[in-house]
Amino acid sequence: MSPSSLHDHFKAITTLTPLEFQKRLRLESARALMISTNASAADAAFAVGYHSPSQFSREYRRVFSASPRQDAERLKASGYVGA
Numbered sequence: 001m002s003p004s005s006l007h008d009h010f011k012a013i014t015t016l017t018p019l020e021f022q023k024r025l026r027l028e029s030a031r032a033l034m035i036s037t038n039a040s041a042a043d044a045a046f047a048v049g050y051h052s053p054s055q056f057s058r059e060y061r062r063v064f065s066a067s068p069r070q071d072a073e074r075l076k077a078s079g080y081v082g083a
Helices: 003-014 018-037 041-046 055-063 068-077
Strands: none
Touching: 003 018, 018 041, 018 055, 018 068, 041 055, 041 068, 055 068
8 A cells, every 4th residue: 555545544444644643643642641640731642752842741731622731620610531
């Protein structure tokens, strides 16, 4: 299978490109880490492979529509325990 064919099939199944899917997994892992261990956004970002906390925060806000801290606090208050 060619790389472009794999990309097309992957996107058809997941509705995301492989890079978008990888970013989403990393963001969800960081989210669960912040909720389950009270890790800071910067610590969670580094733990899942981000090299820049500001880049992490931008991507986090884009996906979850809130800053990492606001989102984690909201989820903790609602009783969410993470994935």
